[in-house]
Amino acid sequence: MAHTPAARPxxxxxxxxxxxxxxxxxxxxxxxxxxxxxxxxxxxxxLARMTLEEKAGLLFHTMITINPDGSLVEPEPGAPDxxxxxxxxxxMVTGKLMSHFxxxxxxxxxxxxxxxxxxxxxxxxxxLGIPVTVSTDPxxxxxxxxxxxxxxxxxxxxxxxxxxxxVDDEELVRxxxxxxxxxxxxxxxRLALHxxxxxxxEPRWPRVLGxxxxxxxxxxxxxxxxxxxxxxxxxxxxxxxxxxxHFPGAGPQLNGEDAHFPYGREQVYPGGNFDYHLIPFEAAxxxxxxxxxxxxxxxxxxPYDEVxxxxxxxxxxxxxxxxxxxxxxxxxxxxxxxxTQIFGGPFPARAWGVEHLDRLSRVxxxxxxxxxxxxxxxxxxxxxxxxxxxxxTAERIDSSVARLLREKFLLGLFxxxxxxxxxxxxxxxxxxxxxAGLAAQSRSITVLKDRAGDAAHPLLPLxxxxxxxxxxxxxxxxxxxxxxxxxPQEADVAVLRIxxxxxxxxxxxxxxxxxxGRLDFTEDELRPVLEVASAVPAVVDIFLDRAAxxxxxxxxxxxxxxxxxxxxxxLLDVLFGRVAAEGRLPFELPRSMESVVxxxxxxxxxxxxxxxxxxxxxxxG
Numbered sequence: 001m002a003h004t005p006a007a008r009p010x011x012x013x014x015x016x017x018x019x020x021x022x023x024x025x026x027x028x029x030x031x032x033x034x035x036x037x038x039x040x041x042x043x044x045x046x047l048a049r050m051t052l053e054e055k056a057g058l059l060f061h062t063m064i065t066i067n068p069d070g071s072l073v074e075p076e077p078g079a080p081d082x083x084x085x086x087x088x089x090x091x092m093v094t095g096k097l098m099s100h101f102x103x104x105x106x107x108x109x110x111x112x113x114x115x116x117x118x119x120x121x122x123x124x125x126x127x128l129g130i131p132v133t134v135s136t137d138p139x140x141x142x143x144x145x146x147x148x149x150x151x152x153x154x155x156x157x158x159x160x161x162x163x164x165x166x167v168d169d170e171e172l173v174r175x176x177x178x179x180x181x182x183x184x185x186x187x188x189x190r191l192a193l194h195x196x197x198x199x200x201x202e203p204r205w206p207r208v209l210g211x212x213x214x215x216x217x218x219x220x221x222x223x224x225x226x227x228x229x230x231x232x233x234x235x236x237x238x239x240x241x242x243x244x245x246h247f248p249g250a251g252p253q254l255n256g257e258d259a260h261f262p263y264g265r266e267q268v269y270p271g272g273n274f275d276y277h278l279i280p281f282e283a284a285x286x287x288x289x290x291x292x293x294x295x296x297x298x299x300x301x302x303p304y305d306e307v308x309x310x311x312x313x314x315x316x317x318x319x320x321x322x323x324x325x326x327x328x329x330x331x332x333x334x335x336x337x338x339x340t341q342i343f344g345g346p347f348p349a350r351a352w353g354v355e356h357l358d359r360l361s362r363v364x365x366x367x368x369x370x371x372x373x374x375x376x377x378x379x380x381x382x383x384x385x386x387x388x389x390x391x392x393t394a395e396r397i398d399s400s401v402a403r404l405l406r407e408k409f410l411l412g413l414f415x416x417x418x419x420x421x422x423x424x425x426x427x428x429x430x431x432x433x434x435x436a437g438l439a440a441q442s443r444s445i446t447v448l449k450d451r452a453g454d455a456a457h458p459l460l461p462l463x464x465x466x467x468x469x470x471x472x473x474x475x476x477x478x479x480x481x482x483x484x485x486x487x488p489q490e491a492d493v494a495v496l497r498i499x500x501x502x503x504x505x506x507x508x509x510x511x512x513x514x515x516x517g518r519l520d521f522t523e524d525e526l527r528p529v530l531e532v533a534s535a536v537p538a539v540v541d542i543f544l545d546r547a548a549x550x551x552x553x554x555x556x557x558x559x560x561x562x563x564x565x566x567x568x569x570x571l572l573d574v575l576f577g578r579v580a581a582e583g584r585l586p587f588e589l590p591r592s593m594e595s596v597v598x599x600x601x602x603x604x605x606x607x608x609x610x611x612x613x614x615x616x617x618x619x620x621g
Contacts, residue, residue, distance in 0.1 A: 008120070008121045009025065009129055012027065012488075014034075018386075018483070020035060021416075023129030023414070024445065030045065031045035031385050032045040035111060038408075038412055038539050039378060042414070043405045044402075045568050052387055054126075054130070055095050055224050055398070056380035056381070056384050056387075057097030057098045057099065058100070058400075058401050059375050059380070059397070060096070060374055060379065061100035061377075062100075062102065062334075062375065063376065064092070064104065065104050065340065066103060066106070066115050067107070067115075067536060068107050070111030070114035071115070071118065072115065072119060074089060075087075086244075088380065090122060092378060093132070094125060098378065098380065099133065099408075100132070100133045100135065100191075100404070101134055102136065102137070102193065102334075102375075103150075104150070106152040108154050108425075109155070113419045113423075113424035116417075119134070120188075123359060130414075131413040133408060135190070136191075137149050137193050137194065138150070138194050138210075139152040139155050140191075140437070142160065142565040143209060143565070146510075152423070154429050155428050155429050156436065157181055157438070158176055158437040158440050158565070160210070160545070161209070161213075162200070162212065162213055162586045163269050163565055164176065164212065164440070164444065165213035165219070165316060165442045165586035166586050168584065170225040172440060174225040174400070176436075177227070177230045178471065180229070181229060181240045182427055183533065185240060186424040186427040187445075188418075189240065190408040190413065191240065191241045193243065193293070194243070195212075196211050196212075196244075196245055197244050197246075197283075198211050198245070198277070198280075198295075199213070199214055199215075199604065200274075200275070200586070200604075201601060201602055201603055201604045201605075202252055202599075202601040203588075203596055204544065205251060205256045205546065206258050206502075206516040208257075208545065208547070214586065214605055215614065218607060219279070219280040219283075220280045221284065223289075224422050227242045227284055227288065227289050228288075229291075231287075231288060231290065235288070235290050236411070237411060237412030241291060243290070243292065244291070245292070245333070246333065247281055247293065248274070248320075250267070250295035250296075252269060252273070252602035253268075254300070256517075256601070257516065259295060259296035259308075260510070260514070261489050262348070263407075265296070265297055265298055265353075269300075269599050269602045269604075270301075270601060271603035272600065272602075274299075274302055279313075282324070291330070291331060292320060292328065293375070294308075295310075295333055295334055296336070296350040305353070306353050307353030308331070308353055309354040310332035311336070311365045311366055312369055313370060316330060316370040329372050329373060329407060330370060330371045331371065331372065331373040331375050331377045333376070335347065335375070335377065336351055336374065337362045337366075338359060338377060358405065359382060360382055360386060363383065364386055364392060371400075372399075372400035373400065373404065413588045438569065439579070441570035442566065442570040442571075442573050442581065443583070444564055445562070445566060445570070445583045446562040446581065446583030446616075447618040448617070449618070450618055450620060457495070459537055459559045460575060461576055461620055463576075464481060465483060465577060466492045467484075467491050468481075468483070468493045469490065469495075470495045470497075471496045471521070477569055477572065478568070479571065481576045482576075488535040488536045492536070493539060494533070494539070496532060496538055496540050497528060497541045497543070498543070499543045500515075500543060500547070501519060501522075502516060502518065502519075503518050515546070519547055519590070521552070529556075530552065530556050535556050538559075539557070540559070540561070541571055542562055543562075544589075548589060551591055561575075561581070580620075583617050585612055585614055585616045586614070587614055588613050589610055589612040590607035591607065591611040595609065
């Protein structure tokens with residue numbers, strides 16, 4: 001059901017003619033409404049006016065959904081209230097007084113802009129008119145994963161972060177993030193829940209696709225470039241705030257399991273490499289990241305308490321606040337406190353190491369650790385109860401509220417949170433941005449093998465007009481480059497696009513979105529690829545959302561290439577020599593699963609004798 005909020009606040013003029021938004025509706029320009037005043041004065045004035053309930057609402061940052069037509073989501077009576085995917089927008093904004101939301105799902109850019117304006121109109125009906133900050137996971141990639149990214153039609157399309165690392169061009173990353181910034185601004189998104197500064201040191205970890213690879217120095221340079229592209233040199237009205245994650249580095253998960261789940265709650269450092277994982281975050285701090293997100297996992301075998309990082313005072317206050325002097329916003333990862341109903345089943349809170357605590361005590365511990373905001377939660381009543389019972393001081397709440405208000409003021413949300421739907425339709429995915437994304441996709445293609453490196457008889461580039469058999473390629477796209485045939489026997493060359501293997505036994509509920517476990521193909525999975533490669537010279541392209549163990553394919557394929565998110569056009573442009581591939585592997589490809597199991601989770605590229613080492617990549621043409 002659509003919700004139509006009241007009209008937006010009047011824009012009035014002060015006695016000297018200065019226009020201002022009359023957010024509290026009293027006809028007077030209060031200090032927090034005065035665009036001429038320093039941000040610190042506006043924050044102090046607004047903070048003094050807020051009730052405990054209004055402050056508590058500010059400390060929660062949860063999911064929100066959008067209707068395809070751009071209207072606000074208002075479920076029918078009786079819809080479950082523990083499913084954040086179906087929660088009432090008005091109940092969260094005007095009831096719980098929340099004003100930070102992670103947009104889940106998508107609509108056409110124009111509709112997203114219209115939705116933002118309706119949401120801001122709704123927020124303006126609250127007593128003080130505090131505007132909403134809309135955040136998002138990455139939207140400009142190929143993968144649609146509710147835990148990590150949202151593929152969005154109408155936005156420019158780019159390789160995933162390992163592909164940017166494969167090119168290793170800081171200016172490309174800064175330019176990419178600047179285009180992301182422009183597209184986000186056009187639809188009203190003001191906070192990016194990225195970049196990911198984690199390192200891909202454990203090849204089985206299912207979130208490798210969000211990283212800039214396994215090398216800390218490469219990741220540090222690219223994380224810094226990404227933040228500068230989003231925020232600029234100083235956070236301001238044309239910025240998108242960056243929430244860098246997942247401090248202090250989420251890559252070294254025990255056996256590569258993910259900390260969303262109880263069996264993946266341990267983060268380990270058998271190689272003593274804790275400090276190595278901090279290097280990209282140090283670059284993020286230097287670049288001015290406005291926000292930081294700690295991960296779910298609990299550190300094992302370190303000087304820190306064995307509790308999840310969101311509850312970990314030694315990590316948040318001792319390391320992040322005190323050692324690094326970070327004074328920006330710290331927001332926990334999603335769902336540390338309450339169990340939820342999500343994706344068709346129960347989803348327990350990720351309170352690793354403190355599972356025995358009740359909800360009030362978990363929130364108290366998060367605040368004592370030093371975090372400002374609870375991600376994926378919508379329970380301001382817990383804050384109110386903690387303060388009124390004397391377990392948490394009002395001063396502690398005020399310190400976090402002040403940080404959160406400061407960012408809203410710096411982003412200009414109090415002065416104008418609205419966007420132009422026509423502009424959104426014009427800016428998002430425009431020809432210039434689309435071409436830049438396509439070029440980056442092709443540049444990131446990584447050629448691993450071309451006729452075993454026989455320079456005298458390479459297969460690539462392919463000759464225009466040859467007969468090709470394809471699998472995993474749109475025949476209509478392939479027909480622009482060659483004559484497409486129905487069988488391998490009719491072809492001069494086969495082009496096969498495949499995905500990296502994973503443990504397909506985890507196919508239920510939320511777990512199905514995490515491609516975890518094994519990195520090698522089963523015999524049944526290998527057979528159709530090897531049969532084609534035996535019938536005709538084959539180019540095999542493998543999508544590496546994480547490393548893969550592929551010695552059989554590497555031996556039988558005439559040419560082997562890797563992509564990290566690339567369209568058929570981007571790939572075929574490279575294979576037919578129209579565009580040069582520049583990619584170098586952002587992490588090694590191990591030779592066997594035995595070498596993966598023997599490796600240390602916190603040490604990069606340590607399989608001993610990789611099939612293809614980190615940095616490998618051939619030039620063709």
